[in-house]
Each structure stands twice: as C-alpha cells, then as structure tokens.
Amino acid sequence: MSVIIVHRSPLEPFPYHRWLRDYEGPVVILAARDRFEPFGEQVPVGNLGYTHLETFDDDDQVAERVVQLAAEYGTTHLIGEHEADVLRVATLRERLGLPGPRTADVLPFRDKALMKEHAVRAGVEVAPHTVPHTAADVLAFAEVHGFPLVFKNRTSFNSIGLRILRDQDALTAFLAEAYGAPREDLLLEAYIPGRMCHVDGLVVNGETVLAWPSQYQYELASFGTDPGSRVDLALDPDDPLTERLLELTERTLAGLRSPGGHLRDHAFHAEIFHTPDDRLVLCEIACRSGGGKIREVFHTLFGVNLAESSIRAQLGLPLPEVEQVVRSGRRPKPARMAGQVLMMKRPGLIHSLPDAPQEPWVEHFYLYARTGQVVPPAAGSADFLTVVIASAPTRAECERRLRSLGARLEEQVRVVAVPS
Numbered sequence: 001m002s003v004i005i006v007h008r009s010p011l012e013p014f015p016y017h018r019w020l021r022d023y024e025g026p027v028v029i030l031a032a033r034d035r036f037e038p039f040g041e042q043v044p045v046g047n048l049g050y051t052h053l054e055t056f057d058d059d060d061q062v063a064e065r066v067v068q069l070a071a072e073y074g075t076t077h078l079i080g081e082h083e084a085d086v087l088r089v090a091t092l093r094e095r096l097g098l099p100g101p102r103t104a105d106v107l108p109f110r111d112k113a114l115m116k117e118h119a120v121r122a123g124v125e126v127a128p129h130t131v132p133h134t135a136a137d138v139l140a141f142a143e144v145h146g147f148p149l150v151f152k153n154r155t156s157f158n159s160i161g162l163r164i165l166r167d168q169d170a171l172t173a174f175l176a177e178a179y180g181a182p183r184e185d186l187l188l189e190a191y192i193p194g195r196m197c198h199v200d201g202l203v204v205n206g207e208t209v210l211a212w213p214s215q216y217q218y219e220l221a222s223f224g225t226d227p228g229s230r231v232d233l234a235l236d237p238d239d240p241l242t243e244r245l246l247e248l249t250e251r252t253l254a255g256l257r258s259p260g261g262h263l264r265d266h267a268f269h270a271e272i273f274h275t276p277d278d279r280l281v282l283c284e285i286a287c288r289s290g291g292g293k294i295r296e297v298f299h300t301l302f303g304v305n306l307a308e309s310s311i312r313a314q315l316g317l318p319l320p321e322v323e324q325v326v327r328s329g330r331r332p333k334p335a336r337m338a339g340q341v342l343m344m345k346r347p348g349l350i351h352s353l354p355d356a357p358q359e360p361w362v363e364h365f366y367l368y369a370r371t372g373q374v375v376p377p378a379a380g381s382a383d384f385l386t387v388v389i390a391s392a393p394t395r396a397e398c399e400r401r402l403r404s405l406g407a408r409l410e411e412q413v414r415v416v417a418v419p420s
Contacts, residue, residue: 001024001025001074001076001077002025002026002027002028002051002073002074002075002076002077003020003023003025003026003027003028003075003076003077003078003079003315004028004029004030004066004069004070004073004075004077004078004079005027005028005029005030005079005080005081005311006030006062006066006078006079006080006082006085006088006089007029007030007031007032007081007082008031008032008035008082008084008085009035009039009082010035010036010039010040010041011031011036011041011044011048012039012041013295013296013307014307016029016050016311017048017049017050019305019308019311019312020311020312020315020317022317022318023315023317025076026051026052026073027050027051028050028051028052028053028069028073028075029050029052029053029054030054030055030056030062030065030066030069031044031053031054031055031056032055032056032059033055033056033057034057038368038383039368040367040368040369040370043055051073052069052073062088063088063091063092066078066092067092067095067096070096070098075096075098076098076099077098077099077100077314077315078092078093078096078098078100079311079314079315081267081288081289081307081310081311082288083110083157083158083286083288083291084157086106086109086110086286086287086288087103087106087107087110087155090102090103090105090106091103099262100262100314101261101262101263101264101266101287102261102262104258104261105257105258105261105262105263106263106287108256108258109256109285109286109287110155110286111154111155112152112154112155112187112284113129113131113154113187115256115284115285116129116282118255118256119252119255119256119282121255122251122252122254122255122256123251123255124248124251124252124255124282125279125280125281125282126281126282127150127189127190127191127192127273127281127283128144128145128189128190129187129188129189129190130187130188131154131184131186131187131188132183132186132188133182133183133184134179134182134183135175135179137188138171138175138179138188139175141188142171145190146190147165147166147167147168147171147191148164148165148166148191149164149165149171149188149189149190149191150162150163150164150165150188150189150190150191151163151164151165151174151178151186151187151188151189152186152187152189153185153186153187154184154185154186154187155185157286157291157380158291158380158381158382158383160379160380162220162221164191164221192273192275192281192283193273193275193276194273194274194275194276194281195215195216195217195273195274196215196216196219196220196271196272196273196274196283197213197214197215197216197235197241197245197271197272197273197274197280198213198214198215198216198269198270198271198272198290198294199211199212199213199214199245199246199248199249199268199269199270199272200212200214200267200268200269200270200289200290200294200298200306201249201267201268201306202266202267202268202304202306202309202310202313202322203253203263203264203265203266203267203268204264204265204309204313204319204322205264205265205313206257206264208250208253209322209326210302210304210306210322210325210326210332211246211249211250211268211331212234212235212246212298212301212302212334213234213235213241213242213245213246213249214232214233214234214235214294214297214339215232215233215235215241215274216230216232217230217231217232217233217399218230218231218232220271220381221381223344223378223380223381223383224344224377224378226344227343227344227346227415228343228406228410229341229342229343229403229405229406229407229409229410230341230342230343230344230406231339231340231341231399231402231403231406232294232297232339232340232341232342233337233339233395233398233399233402234297234301234334234337234338234339234395234398235395236337236394236395237333237334239395241274241280244280245272245280246331248272248280248282249268249270249272249285252270252282252285253268253285256285263287265310265313265314266287266288266310266313266314267287267288267289267290267306267307267309267310268285268286268287268288268289269285269286269288269289269290269291269294270282270284270285270286271283271284271285288307288310289306289307289310290306291382292340292342292381292382292384292387293340293342293364293366293384293387293389294340295307296340296363296364296389297338297339297340297389300336300338300363300389300391301334301335301336301337301338302325302332302334303321303324303325304321304322304325305321309321309322336391336392336393337391337392337393337394337395337397337398338363338389338390338391338392338398339389339390339398339399339402340387340388340389340390340402341387341388341390341402341403341405341406341409342384342385342386342387342388343384343385343386343409343410343413344378344383344384344385345368345369345375345376345377345378345383345384345385346375346377346378346385346415347375347376347377347415347417347418348374348375348415348416348417348418349372349373349374349415349416349417349418350369350370350371350372350373350374350375350414350415351371351414351415351416352371352412352413352414353367353369353370353371353385353386353412353413354367354386354408354409354412354413355412357388357405357408359390359401361390361391361392361401362388362389362390362405363389363390363391364387364388364389365386365387365388365389366384366386366387366388367385367386368384368385368386369385369386374418375415385413385415386409386413388402388405388409390402390405
C-alpha cells in the first residue's frame with residue numbers, strides 16, 4: 001500500500017512525517033511550488049524523509065503526474081485536502097479505482113450553486129441567488145433584489161474573486177468587464193447583512209464526532225483593504241448561537257451527502273451568516289478543514305488537528321486524540337476558549353514587524369514576511385502578514401486578550417508605500 005498526497009500549502013502546518021508515523025507504506029507528496037516562499041518557507045530540496053517528494057509548477061500536469069506516480073508506487077490511497085484539489089483528487093480516485101470520495105460526493109461542496117440547491121431541499125436558508133448567464137440576467141436579478149450584489153466564482157475559495165457591488169456605477173463597470181460572452185461560472189447573490197460565523201469539525205465513518213462554532217469579528221471580503229488587526233473567536237458553550245449553529249451545520253451536511261456515497265471521513269468548514277433579525281443563513285460549506293489558522297485554533301480548543309485526523313481517518317489509522325475527546329459525551333465541549341488575531345498583507349516595504357508575544361496564554365505566533373521585504377497586496381482571505389493564537393478560560397477574557405494583542409500588532413507593524 002502507499003499514499004499520494006497532493007499538497008498546496010506550506011509544509012510547516014502539515015507535518016505528514018509525524019501525522020503518518022505509523023503508516024506502513026510509502027508516502028509520496030506532490031506539492032505546489034508557489035505555496036512556499038510567499039509563506040516564509042524555502043522550496044523543498046530532496047525528499048525530506050518521505051518516500052518521494054516533488055514540486056509542480058504546471059497545474060495542468062498534476063493529474064497525469066499522479067497517474068504516473070500511482071503506477072510507480074502501487075498507490076492505494078489518494079489525498080487532497082486543499083479546496084483547489086478536492087474535486088480533482090476525487091476524479092482521479094474514480095479513474096484509478098481507489099477508495100474514497102468520488103466526484104458526485106464532493107461536487108455539492110465545491111459548486112456553490114449546486115450546494116445551495118441541496119441546502120434548500122434540506123430546509124436550510126440561503127441567500128437569494130442565480131447563475132447569471134448574460135448581463136440581462138444580472139440586471140433582472142438586480143431589479144428584484146437591489147444593492148449590494150455579491151458575485152462569486154462557483155468553485156472559488158479564500159474569497160478569491162469575490163466582488164461586492166454597491167451601486168449602479170459599479171455594476172455597469174463590472175458588466176462591461178465580465179460579460180463579453182455568456183458565462184456559466186459565476187454565482188450572483190443578494191447581500192446578506194450580519195456577522196459571519198463558522199463551524200469546523202470532523203466526520204468519521206459518516207458521523208460528526210467533533211464540531212464547534214466561532215465568529216469572525218470582521219468582514220472576510222475586506223482582506224484587500226483592511227490594514228488593522230482582525231479577530232476570530234470561538235463561541236462559548238452557553239452562547240445562544242452555539243447550539244443553533246451546530247444543528248444547522250449538521251442539517252446541511254446531511255443534505256449535501258449522496259445516499260450510499262463515499263464521503264465518509266472528512267473535516268468540514270461551514271460559513272453561516274447571523275443576521276441582525278436573528279436568522280442563520282448558510283453562506284457555504286466545504287468538505288475539508290478550514291484554512292488560515294483555523295486548524296490551530298481548533299487544536300487549542302480540543303487537542304485535535306482536523307487535517308491530521310481527516311487524513312488518518314481516510315487511511316484507516318487510529319484516532320487516539322479524537323477518541324479521548326469524544327469519551328466526554330455525545331457533543332464534546334472545549335475545556336477552554338481560543339481565537340486568533342491577524343493582520344493581512346498589504347502592499348509596500350516592510351519597515352517593522354512585531355516581536356513574538358511572551359504571554360503564557362499565547363499558543364502560537366506566525367510571521368509571513370521579513371523586514372526590508374516588499375510585499376504585494378493580500379491575494380485572498382488567508383494571505384496573512386502575521387497571526388497570533390491565544391487561549392483563555394472564557395470567551396470574554398479571550399477576546400480581551402486578542403484585542404490587546406491586536407492593538408500591539410498595529411503599533412509594531414509598519415508598511416511603507418513604495419513609489420510606483
């Protein structure tokens with residue numbers, strides 16, 4: 001037996017050599033070269049202790065290279081945890097006759113239009129939406145729903161390509177840019193006001209074994225314009241939203257699963273609006289662990305890494321950390337609160353960066369640039385300049401600590417505009 005992992009992130013958050021320490025077969029990694037240096041890592045040289053590790057530049061060649069490596073190493077399992085690879089890897093499993101989720105299993109989690117169809121059938125509220133093939137379709141939708149209007153690519157992630165149009169002038173300019181010909185790849189939604197929550201968790205053998213909600217204290221879509229600190233914070237067990245968010249996520253997962261399908265072991269990341277009139281409206285859900293540092297926050301809450309546990313479950317390996325937590329009851333609760341404060345990259349010369357916080361309740365500190373470096377704008381909602389993860393006995397104290405850290409980050413980070 002052997003496993004091929006299609007990898008599209010830095011390697012530091014994914015120590016496969018430790019996660020798969022008891023896996024008895026070859027471990028082969030095919031990694032995207034462009035995901036290393038922007039996050040402060042060098043492009044790997046050699047195999048780094050794995051059976052085989054190579055990097056790729058040309059996305060179009062990945063599928064055929066996986067087929068070649070599968071034949072060479074007698075591959076029995078194929079893993080792809082990044083949102084850009086979930087569907088491709090599912091298709092390759094079908095082609096190679098390997099176990100795991102198929103295209104039909106993961107497509108409702110990748111195609112936002114299909115996702116909303118399944119969610120509505122499950123009784124989950126979603127934003128009014130359409131797939132506008134022409135500019136006329138867009139204008140007809142705008143006439144009914146007004147502004148703001150939200151455009152998304154049907155299979156995008158990390159808020160890449162997200163456009164929020166707030167008036168007619170912005171819409172006119174967008175239509176001139178985007179609709180030279182009919183399109184099938186865009187989703188158009190009415191704007192939903194309110195704070196975005198997210199629910200992260202793990203499904204093992206078709207059952208949700210761990211899940212917990214958090215709330216972004218900022219707008220995800222502002223990643224390219226927000227120069228300040230941004231806080232993301234887990235909800236308390238007794239928060240009135242907690243049970244509602246968990247129940248809605250479970251209903252959504254059930255609605256998106258294919259009867260008799262192969263999606264049995266996976267992490268998930270759901271994003272849900274909490275509106276000013278107290279409704280919960282599904283934004284979207286993915287059948288993989290959350291990006292950014294959500295995995296690290298979840299580990300602080302429960303002692304479980306969602307990516308590690310998902311991969312081990314797919315390979316049939318034991319999950320001792322998960323088993324230890326779930327012994328506490330049907331719906332385990334975190335022993336402490338946790339969250340993260342972050343700053344996005346913004347274009348310019350890095351003049352100064354923050355010192356590593358020394359408080360004992362700081363769990364992790366990350367920097368993704370160095371002084372003297374010229375950085376481009378944030379390319380997505382997970383393109384961070386710096387992140388700090390902290391814990392506390394209560395949500396209120398955790399938020400106080402994160403806000404204090406955020407104020408310090410804002411004082412210590414200085415990015416100077418570079419003359420054009």
